[in-house]
Amino acid sequence: xxxxxxxxxxxxxxxxxxxxxxxxxxxxxxxxxxxxxxxxxxxxxxxxxxxxxxxxxxxxxxxxxxxxxxxxxxxxxxxxxxxxxxxxxxxxxxxxxxxxxxxxxxxxxxxxxxxxxxxxxxxxxxxxxxxxxxxxxxxxxxxxxxxxxxxxxxxxxxxxxxxxxxxx
Numbered sequence: 210x211x212x213x214x215x216x217x218x219x220x221x222x223x224x225x226x227x228x229x230x231x232x233x234x235x236x237x238x239x240x241x242x243x244x245x246x247x248x249x250x251x252x253x254x255x256x257x258x259x260x261x262x263x264x265x266x267x268x269x270x271x272x273x274x275x276x277x278x279x280x281x282x283x284x285x286x287x288x289x290x291x292x293x294x295x296x297x298x299x300x301x302x303x304x305x306x307x308x309x310x311x312x313x314x315x316x317x318x319x320x321x322x323x324x325x326x327x328x329x330x331x332x333x334x335x336x337x338x339x340x341x342x343x344x345x346x347x348x349x350x351x352x353x354x355x356x357x358x359x360x361x362x363x364x365x366x367x368x369x370x371x372x373x374x375x376x377x
Contacts, residue, residue: 213242220246228255232264262362269368271377273360276368281359283320289359290320293349302349304342323350327363 216231220242223229233239239258247253259267266280273280281289297303298310309315326336326347333348354361360368 216242217246225251225253226255229253229257230264231256231258232261233258235260262365265362265365265369268372268377269360269365272368272372273365276358278358278360278364278368280365281361285359286324286361287316287320289353289357290323290350291316293346293353294319297346297349302345304345306342306346319346323347324362327351327361328366330363 220229220231225247231239231242233242236258239260243253243256243258269280294303294310294316298307301307303310306315306319322343323346326343331347333344333351336347337344354364
């Protein structure tokens with residue numbers, strides 16, 4: 210509630226003709242905030258609304274293009290993860306996950322776990338002492354991303370951070 214009140218106060222203090230960037234959890238939340246702040250007779254010009262993921266993708270695009278990488282959304286990551294699971298199962302490399310690999314929802318849950326690990330900056334080497342089975346899967350997943358030249362959320366945020374830190 211404090212952040213929402215602070216955002217309202219900040220936007221109300223802005224001249225509606227001054228450009229602003231509103232970062233919100235969803236496009237609907239940003240639209241709601243703007244409509245909540247503006248009185249019926251006021252209009253704003255140059256107020257852009259973005260989610261954090263959309264903003265990061267927009268900022269990261271030149272870095273990703275230079276690396277010849279393409280951002281991939283959740284469904285594509287699930288498909289990639291399914292391929293990793295299938296290939297790992299074929300060489301009996303799933304460890305304790307082998308019994309779960311054909312269960313409904315496994316690939317979706319594994320994709321979420323891999324996404325969280327990647328966003329936390331945890332790599333195969335760092336994870337191996339704690340969970341060798343998951344580390345092996347994570348390593349195969351990361352290699353598959355690189356081979357396909359795909360950028361998951363972690364890579365998009367990394368590329369956006371690089372670009373911002375470079376002063377772009």
